[in-house]
Amino acid sequence: MSAKPLVIVLHGPSGVGKDSVIDRLRERLGIHRATSSTTRPPRPGEIDGVHYHFLTEPEFRRKIEAGEFAEWADVYGDLKGVERREIEPFLASGQDVIIRTDVQGARTWRRKLEGAVFIFLTAEDREVLRARLAARGSEDPESLARRLAALEEELADIPNNDYVVINRHGRLEEAVDEIAGIIARERCNPDRPPARLIA
Numbered sequence: 541m542s543a544k545p546l547v548i549v550l551h552g553p554s555g556v557g558k559d560s561v562i563d564r565l566r567e568r569l570g571i572h573r574a575t576s577s578t579t580r581p582p583r584p585g586e587i588d589g590v591h592y593h594f595l596t597e598p599e600f601r602r603k604i605e606a607g608e609f610a611e612w613a614d615v616y617g618d619l620k621g622v623e624r625r626e627i628e629p630f631l632a633s634g635q636d637v638i639i640r641t642d643v644q645g646a647r648t649w650r651r652k653l654e655g656a657v658f659i660f661l662t663a664e665d666r667e668v669l670r671a672r673l674a675a676r677g678s679e680d681p682e683s684l685a686r687r688l689a690a691l692e693e694e695l696a697d698i699p700n701n702d703y704v705v706i707n708r709h710g711r712l713e714e715a716v717d718e719i720a721g722i723i724a725r726e727r728c729n730p731d732r733p734p735a736r737l738i739a
């Protein structure tokens with residue numbers, strides 16, 4: 541039996557290291573990261589087609605109508621989503637795809653994907669996560685409260701995932717090794733149906 545290409549859905553609390561892990565997996569395994577599309581304007585340094593596909597709202601809505609989005613949502617007034625072209629052609633050519641998302645997105649992807657592997661990335665404990673949020677957030681207590689609530693919502697989703705990986709402080713490479721191992725194993729898992737988007 542030949543190995544089947546995989547879709548990995550990676551999520552976890554803000555600041556836990558999702559982008560860092562994905563960057564290393566791309567370097568090591570050549571996995572394709574599904575680039576999201578958004579209607580928000582690019583921030584300084586962000587490149588169209590690399591960090592996001594930046595679309596106007598009419599363009600985004602036209603693509604929704606045309607069925608081009610695998611998943612999309614209105615996030616505080618900005619439209620965000622992942623187009624099918626970021627997933628299907630890669631699977632067709634035998635390449636693995638990794639999707640970075642949040643807990644809301646993970647819920648949607650569970651309905652939209654068959655055969656995907658859901659990985660929750662977290663830190664050593666809740667206190668590390670809370671401290672990280674407090675350190676990088678604004679002083680605005682409302683925004684910190686919103687971040688802490690989002691953290692609890694992420695953590696409550698842990699049991700709905702296939703794997704939980706801990707990204708320990710200063711030990712990024714160990715988390716990357718662990719995920720690379722999961723990918724190698726799941727590619728050959730005879731019980732997992734081939735990854736596909738549910739139309």
Ligand SMILES: Nc1ncnc2c1ncn2[C@@H]1O[C@H](COP(=O)(O)OP(=O)(O)OP(=O)(O)O)[C@@H](O)[C@H]1O
Binds near residue numbers: 557559707711
């Ligand atoms: N194992 C680790 N040890 C120490 N620092 C780390 C580790 N993993 C990531 N970091 C650092 O933590 C910060 C946040 O990482 P990153 O941006 O990858 O997180 P994220 O989950 O993608 O965040 P967000 O969800 O907010 O976009 C970065 O400065 C990164 O270099």
